[in-house]
Amino acid sequence: MKVAVIGTGFVGVVTAAVLAKVGYQVWGLDVDAEKIAQLKAGRLPFFEPQLKALVIEGFTSKRLRFTIEYDQAISPAEVIMITVGTPSAKNGTADLTYVMEAAEALAPYLQDKAIVVIKSTVPPGTNQLVREIIEAKSKREFFIAAVPEFLKEGSAVNDSLNPDRVVIGAEEAYVVKKLIALHRQIGGERVVVSAESAQMAKYTANAYLAQRITFINQIANLCERNGAKISEVIKVIGEDKRIGSHYWYPGLGYGGSCFPKDVKELAAYAKSIGEGQGLLPKIDQLNEERMDKKIKEFERQVGGFKHKKVAVLGLAFKPNTNDLRSAPSLALIPYLFDRGASVSAYDPKVKEAALRHFPGLILGQDAYQAAAQAEVICLLTEWPEFKTLNLNQLGAATRPQAWLIDTRNLYQKAVVEAAGLQYIGIGNG
Ligand code: UDX
16 A cells, blocks of 8 residues: 655654555655755654654665655555644634645645545544545545544654554545555554544543643642642552553643643634633643742742752653653743753753753753752653662762752652752652
8 A cells, every 4th residue: 555644743754654664655745845855864853762763664665755746645645644733723723724735735646536544633624624625626536534643752653553542533434444454564452433533532532631630730739738648649549440540640730742732722622612611721721820830839949049050850841752842841941040040951862952942051961960069950851861860979969958859759758868969849748
C-alpha cells in the first residue's frame, strides 16, 4: 500500500517513519521547503528518542521519502494522512486553516477510491467540511476517515508501534477493511467507530487525563495544609481498581503541546454548541492559575527570590523531549529574572534553544555545575538522571542549607535534609 502523510510536524514525521518501517512506501509532504530539505538530510527539527534512526532506516530501505510536491506524494497514494497542525483560533476552538488548505491542495491529485484520513486533532464535523472542499476540486470517488493519534512525546515511536488502541473512525466497510489492513503490523486493540466518535474520543481522552492531573493537584494542595502525604493518598486510592494509581503524579500543572490546547479547544467547542458552563473551562482555569500560585508559594517558603542564585534542573515540559511548549521553565525563569535572581540551568536535551528563550541564563554542563553556589534549586522535569542525583555532591555544590524545590516529588524530605539541603515537595504536609 502506498501512503502519503501531509504535514511533517511531530505527528507527521513519526507516522511516516513508522509506516515505512512496517513496510509501506511513504511520502512525507510539507509546504515548508526548508523543513523538507532538512528532513531529506536526516535532520529532525526536534529531539525524539529512536526517531532519527527510524527515518534513516526508511531512507535505506527506500520506503520513506520527503517532498514538497503534492503531485508526487498524492497521485500514487491509496491512503493520505493529514497530520497538519491545528493551533487554537482566537475564540479558542481549533483553527482548521491548515487542514482545509491540505484538503484543497491534495484534491486535484487524488486517485480513485483514495482514502483521506484525518489524524490531526479536530472537532467532530470536520470530515464533512473536508469532504466538501475536496468534492469541489475532484471528480474522483474518495473516502474520508478519522484515525486520531494518541502518541506521547518522549515515547512516540513505541507508542505508534504499540499503541493501546488504533481507532478507526469510518463507516464504509471498504475503508474499515483497508485501514485495518494498513495497521496490521501495529499493536493494540482495533476500535471501529464513527468519525465523529473517533474525534470526540481524542479530545475526551486528553481532557480526562488533564482533569485527572488537575484533580490530584487540588488534592495535593489540601495535603499541604493538613499533614497528609499525597504519595500515600495515591497509594491508598490506587488500590481501588476503579481508580488505579497511574498517571496521578502532582506537579506544577500539565503542559506540553496537547493538553493545554486540547482542553481549551474542547471547552471552546462546548461553548460554541451551547454547553459552555461545565467542568471543561474550570480544568483549564485551574491549570492556568496553578503555576503562578505555586511560584509565589515557593518564593514565600524560601524567603524570597530577590537577587538569589537559583538553579533550574529541567527545562523541557517532560523528560525525553526538548519541547518547551507550556513548560514550567517558561513561567518560572522570567519570574526569577524579574526578581533580579541569577539563574543557571541544566537540561539533558535543551541547550542552545534555552539561551534563545531565556537571555541571561547560565547553562551548566550538568546538574552539579548548574547548582554551584545556588541558594535554591528548582527541579522541574523528572529526567531519569535527576532521579539518581548524588545529593551529597549537590549539597556540597550549593550554598549551605540551600533549598531543593522538588516539583516532581522525586526525593524524600529526610534524605535531602541529611545531605545538608532544605526540602520542599508537592503535596507533602
Ligand atoms: C499527551 C497525551 O498523553 C497523548 O496521548 C496525546 O496524544 C498528546 O498529549 P504528551 O503531551 O506528550 O502526551 O505528554 P504526557 O506524558 O501525557 O504529559 C502531559 C503533561 O501532563 C506534562 O506536562 C506532564 O508533566 C503532565 N503530567 C502527566 C502530570 O503532571 N502528571 C501526570 O501524572 C502525568
